[in-house]
Amino acid sequence: MSTRVAFSRFAPAVTRAHRAPAFAARRAALVRGYASQSEHTLTVRDALNAALEEEMLRDEKVFVIGEEVARYNGAYKVTKGLMDKFGEKRVVDTPITEMGFAGLATGAAFAGLRPVCEFMTFNFAMQAIDQIVNSAAKTLYMSGGFLTCPIVFRGPNGAASGVAAQHSQDYAAWYGSIPGLKVVSPWSAEDCKGLLKAAIRDPNPVVFLENEMLYGVSFPMSQEAMSDDFVLPIGKCKIEREGSDVTIVAHSLMVARSLEAAEELAKEGVKAEVINLRSIRPLDIETIKNSVKKTNRLVVVEGGFPAFGVGSEICAQIVESEAFDYLDAPVERVTGADVPTPYAINLEAHAFPDAPVISKVAKRALYRTN
Amino acid sequence: MASLARLRTGIARARKIPFPRTLHTAADSTVLQDDASHSEPFAVKLHEESFKSYRTDAPTLDMTVTKDSLLKIYKEMAVIRRMEQSADALYKQKLIRGFCHLAIGQEAVSVGMVNSLTPDDNIISSYRTHPFAVLRGGSVVGLIGELLGRQCGISKGKGGSMHVFTESFQGGHGIVGAQVPLGAGLAFAAKYMEKPVATYAMYGDGASNQGQVFESYNMAKLWNLPCVFVCENNKYGMGTAAERSSSNTQYYTRGDLIPGIQCNGMDVLAVMKAVQHTKDWVVNGNGPILLEFVTYRYGGHSMSDPGTTYRTRDEVQRMRSTHDPIRGLQRYIEEWGLASEEDMKKLDKEAKADVDAAVEEAKASPFPEEDKMWTDIYVKGTEPPFMRGREREEIHVY
Numbered sequence: 001m002s003t004r005v006a007f008s009r010f011a012p013a014v015t016r017a018h019r020a021p022a023f024a025a026r027r028a029a030l031v032r033g034y035a036s037q038s039e040h041t042l043t044v045r046d047a048l049n050a051a052l053e054e055e056m057l058r059d060e061k062v063f064v065i066g067e068e069v070a071r072y073n074g075a076y077k078v079t080k081g082l083m084d085k086f087g088e089k090r091v092v093d094t095p096i097t098e099m100g101f102a103g104l105a106t107g108a109a110f111a112g113l114r115p116v117c118e119f120m121t122f123n124f125a126m127q128a129i130d131q132i133v134n135s136a137a138k139t140l141y142m143s144g145g146f147l148t149c150p151i152v153f154r155g156p157n158g159a160a161s162g163v164a165a166q167h168s169q170d171y172a173a174w175y176g177s178i179p180g181l182k183v184v185s186p187w188s189a190e191d192c193k194g195l196l197k198a199a200i201r202d203p204n205p206v207v208f209l210e211n212e213m214l215y216g217v218s219f220p221m222s223q224e225a226m227s228d229d230f231v232l233p234i235g236k237c238k239i240e241r242e243g244s245d246v247t248i249v250a251h252s253l254m255v256a257r258s259l260e261a262a263e264e265l266a267k268e269g270v271k272a273e274v275i276n277l278r279s280i281r282p283l284d285i286e287t288i289k290n291s292v293k294k295t296n297r298l299v300v301v302e303g304g305f306p307a308f309g310v311g312s313e314i315c316a317q318i319v320e321s322e323a324f325d326y327l328d329a330p331v332e333r334v335t336g337a338d339v340p341t342p343y344a345i346n347l348e349a350h351a352f353p354d355a356p357v358i359s360k361v362a363k364r365a366l367y368r369t370n
Numbered sequence: 371m372a373s374l375a376r377l378r379t380g381i382a383r384a385r386k387i388p389f390p391r392t393l394h395t396a397a398d399s400t401v402l403q404d405d406a407s408h409s410e411p412f413a414v415k416l417h418e419e420s421f422k423s424y425r426t427d428a429p430t431l432d433m434t435v436t437k438d439s440l441l442k443i444y445k446e447m448a449v450i451r452r453m454e455q456s457a458d459a460l461y462k463q464k465l466i467r468g469f470c471h472l473a474i475g476q477e478a479v480s481v482g483m484v485n486s487l488t489p490d491d492n493i494i495s496s497y498r499t500h501p502f503a504v505l506r507g508g509s510v511v512g513l514i515g516e517l518l519g520r521q522c523g524i525s526k527g528k529g530g531s532m533h534v535f536t537e538s539f540q541g542g543h544g545i546v547g548a549q550v551p552l553g554a555g556l557a558f559a560a561k562y563m564e565k566p567v568a569t570y571a572m573y574g575d576g577a578s579n580q581g582q583v584f585e586s587y588n589m590a591k592l593w594n595l596p597c598v599f600v601c602e603n604n605k606y607g608m609g610t611a612a613e614r615s616s617s618n619t620q621y622y623t624r625g626d627l628i629p630g631i632q633c634n635g636m637d638v639l640a641v642m643k644a645v646q647h648t649k650d651w652v653v654n655g656n657g658p659i660l661l662e663f664v665t666y667r668y669g670g671h672s673m674s675d676p677g678t679t680y681r682t683r684d685e686v687q688r689m690r691s692t693h694d695p696i697r698g699l700q701r702y703i704e705e706w707g708l709a710s711e712e713d714m715k716k717l718d719k720e721a722k723a724d725v726d727a728a729v730e731e732a733k734a735s736p737f738p739e740e741d742k743m744w745t746d747i748y749v750k751g752t753e754p755p756f757m758r759g760r761e762r763e764e765i766h767v768y
Contacts, residue, residue, distance in 0.1 A: 063562070089562065095592065100551050100585025107494070107555020110540055113562060134545050135552060142533035144526030145746035147540065179747050179757070203749040235754055282754030320762040 040221040044214045047189035047221070048078045051196035052116065054228045056086055059114060062200055065092040065105050066118030066155075075120045076156060076215050102128035102153070106136045106205075109151040114200060119155035122171045122209065129174075136205040137180030152199045157185070157209035158252060158303045159352060165340035170304030172251065175207040176280040176313070182234050183280040185209040187255040189219035191278055194232030202234060209280075211252045235282035239291070243273035246362050247291040249314060250301040251277035254353060258301050261358035272362055280310060288314060289323040296328040297365040301353055306335040329365045334358050394419035395664055397478070397636040397698025403432075406706035411436050414702075420640040424622055426629035426659070429647035433639065437708045441717070443485055443638055444703060447477040447696045448721035450501045453510050456729050457500065457517055457531075461673045465733075466517045469544075470531045471498040475668035478695035479602055480505060482641025483570065487649065489538040490565070494553040495572035495602075497532035497544050498667075506539035510728035515735050522735035526742060547573060547580030550599065554586040557597035557658075568649040570661075572600040576607020578621055587625045587658070596652035599625065599660045602635070604667040609680035622662035635663030636693045639702075666693065741766070 042050070056062045063086075068075045070083040070093040083091040094101040098119065105115040119125040125132065136149045159168035175183045182204055186192045192210070199206035224230055240255060241262050250258040255276045262272040273291050277284070292298050298318060300311035311333035318324060318331055337351040363369070394417045403413035411434040421428040454472045461470050473480065480501035483493065493502055504513050508524050516523030517531050524534050525542075532544040540556060543549040553571020560567050573583060578601050590597045601621040605612055612619045622630030633644035644661055651659050666689045670677030677686065703709050744757060744766040753768040 092593075095585075095588060097585040097589065099582045100554075100589055103548060103551025103582060104555040104558055104586070104589060107540075107552035107557075108559040108562070109555070110552065111492070111556045111559030111563075113559045130545060130548060131551065135543070135548055139533075139541065139543075140749065141746045142525060142529040143535040143541065143746075144523070144528050145750070146525065146535045148749055182748075203752055286755075 040223070040226055041218045042189040042193075042221045043216055043218050044189050044192050044210070045076065045078055045216060047193040047219075048196055048210065049080060049082070051193045051200070052079065052082060053085065055197055055200040056082070056090060058228075059200075061112065062114045062116065063090040063092065064116045064118060065094060065101060067094055067096055067101075067120050069093060069118050074118070076212060078210075078215070079118065098124050098127035099131060102131040103135060105151060106131050106149060109136070109149045109205070110139070110147050114150050114152075116152045116154060116200060119153065121160075121167060121212070122155050122157040123167050123169055125153065125155065125171070132175070132181070132205070132207065133178050137178050140204070141180060148203050149205045150203045152196070152206045152208050154196070154199075154208035155210060156212040156215070158211050159336065159341055159348075160212040162343065162345065162348065164343040168341035170209075170302065170336065171207075172209055172280045172302070173304055173309045173313070175209075176283075176310060178281075180205070181281060182206045183209065184234055184278065185251040185280050186278060187211075187214065187252055187276050189217075189221055190225045191232065191238075191276070193221075193225060194230050195234065195278060198231045198234050201231065206234070209252065213253055214256075217256075232278070235279045235284055237278050237284040237287045238276045239273060239287070240276045241272070241274040243271035243295065245271045245295055246297040246299060246365055247273045247275060247288065247295045248299045248301060248358065248362060249275045249277060249288055251280065251310065252303065254301045254303055257353055257355050258358055260355035261362060264355055264359045265362055268363075270362065270366065270368075277310075283313070283317070285314070285317050285321070289318065289321055292318060292323040293326045296326050297362075298327065299332040299334060299358065299362050299365055301334045301358055303336050303352055306333060306338050309333075309335055311335055329367065332361045332365050334361050393422050393632055393634060393664055395634050395636050395693055397638075397693050397695045398701040400637060400639045400702060402706050406437070406708055408437050408708065414639065416637070416640050416643060417634070420634045420637065421644065422622065422632040424620075424630040424632075424660075425627070426631070426651075428631060429643050431643075433643050435639065439485070440699065440703055440708060443481055444696070444699050444714070445717050445721060446481045446485075446505060447638070447699065448718055449510065449724060450477050450481060450504065451696060452721050452725040453504065453513065453728075454500060456514065456725055458669070458673070460514070460517065460729070466531070466673075467519065468530055469497070470517065470673045471671065472669050472673075473498050473501055473667070475689065475694075476602065476604060476635070476665045477501065478638040478641050478698075479635050479663045479665055482638040483600075483645050486642045486645035487568070487570070490567045491538070491649065492540055492553070492556040492560070492567065492569040493538070493572065494540040494543070494549050494556060494569070496546060496549055496574065496577060497542075498574070498602075499534060499539075499542050500531070502539045503534035503536055503542060507536035508534065508539070510725055511731045514729050515732035518732055518735075519737060520732060520735035521738050522732055526746075527738040528742075528746065547577040547582050549573065550577070550580070550583045551586045551589075553599075554590050554595060554597055557590065557595040557652075558593070560596055561593075566653045568596055568598055568652045570598045570600050570645075572602055574607055575601060575603040575605065575612045575619075575621060576610065576615060578624065579615060587628055587660075590658040591625070591628050594655070594657040596655075597658045598648045598652055599628070599658060601660065601662040602665060603662055604665050606667065606671070606680065608671040609675070611680065620662075622660045625658070625660045628658050628660055630660035630662065632662045632664065635665035636695050636698065638695055638699050744768075
């Protein structure tokens, strides 16, 4: 309990303090990069908030349930203002009781409601994983198509900053392995808005993996993305940067790190193609294959552990496909280190991919050593 | 700790009576008030120790019944028992795979509950639920077909014994205790949509110790959900007697601020009364209530358990011969002059014939077509472009 209070109260502040210089620079670069295309910018947090609000306005059956979502305005303020707009019937503060409220939300979905079940972080959802995997994901199949479960499980996932091992884990591979679930891992504000709206409208259970370190980051929003009808397809990735020399595939925060690496590589004359996965399941392997056929080299970047991960799966699927014949180098994986996330700032930095390590590996795939 | 353990065993031994001292569990102790009419409802009175209560009043003992309803209930109980016996036989013939949990001995609970509820009410339970699937809109063919893994199965042969669902029975869940928060969720949805229905979230004495059961109690009380938490106490969670699993075996008192009723689960009339009472309680906005049925399972936990290592044969024999819910109802019907022994035998024969015919029909149903393996993973029309089989060339394209 004490960890939790400390975590939710102080983590955002700590994050800001730690990350401020590097992050602010990256953020500015990103926004500048797109500034000519759009006048709107939105933080990931506000994009998620807008998606929730629009879908709650659109469908009375959508409600938000989780710890601190209502009066506290959300541990990370994603649900800010929703209680004032929709009342406590549709924005439900729960006790600290993950297995209980995840099961309750799943039952409500069986009865035809469309719950958005927030976990304060996906680390706490491990207490409830049986309800997500066994109750939500499998009941449609086991009932021969009888009982549908239109629910979204959402919350921050992956390593945050300075919160150590129990609060720093990427669950993309865990949920990504379960048939019956859809799993989304967005990066930008557009991703977040379009995919959360799609997740809420989807009649299947969707695990929606956000990233705490992206909540405060601003992104440009197209006119289209600002509209109430903006929905992105689950199961399609997005080519964020076109290139012809090497394909870098990443999801969530690692898209930003990969784009930074691509920028560095460009200075050395390497044209990297960066693919934002957006969805973990279904996995848009076609787009990756087509890119590999063009570049002949593949680097997969993720914040999760290396073993049995998203990178492992993409590598396996490429090796199993006709794209294998187009590879001119072994598939490379850049992942979190195979260690419980350490607390100390230098050790933590060493445990996750950054732009230099991504460019180093991309160059290795190109057989360039300098 | 060691001394505590010794003390516990001591207490358990001292309390060797299989049922709490005051709750009455005879199946045939309801008495007729005046005359039993063949056409009009008539009054009966339940045994005065049919119920115990916690933080609330017990249901009254007076109820009215009709001849037709009693005969219908008798027929349903006979069909359910015959169906479970057929499942037992089919399992032994190796026609049923995997796990199979039978509710023989517990018929008063399922049949009594269903006869006091409307199809709009919700019932959700765990894995000993064949009767509910049949009584809440399914059929014996569909249930047996599911056990056999056939096309006609209630879940198209994809769920098996533990995973059976109908419009008014929300399963059929295999993870012990997980159905309880799901049930609280059904009640949450009913309240959200302002539907005046009750949700019965059922679990056994074994599952009652799962943390998520208490999590569900807490949320239900906090939010005043129209949920009846039903502990079907058949005295053993697998092979562990209630006294060996639960520090408090008075399951109806375990909801803290939530009131509770304990009910004789062997007398179908007491079950019906308790269900009417608890349904009124929750739909009238009183919040959740606990309902414990004290019942008994004649067979083992599942088909692989002979059910004799953790209880005596005498105990089972005594329950079968003196507390049987079907024989109890039969006695009411005959003693109250509603039907003769011959009439009852005829009903038994009909039940047997109905079930036997259903078994044959289910056996004739083919196994599911192989491409049905790929349906219902996702809602039709929202699937991924393809799913992978066992190797890279086994691909199902939607």
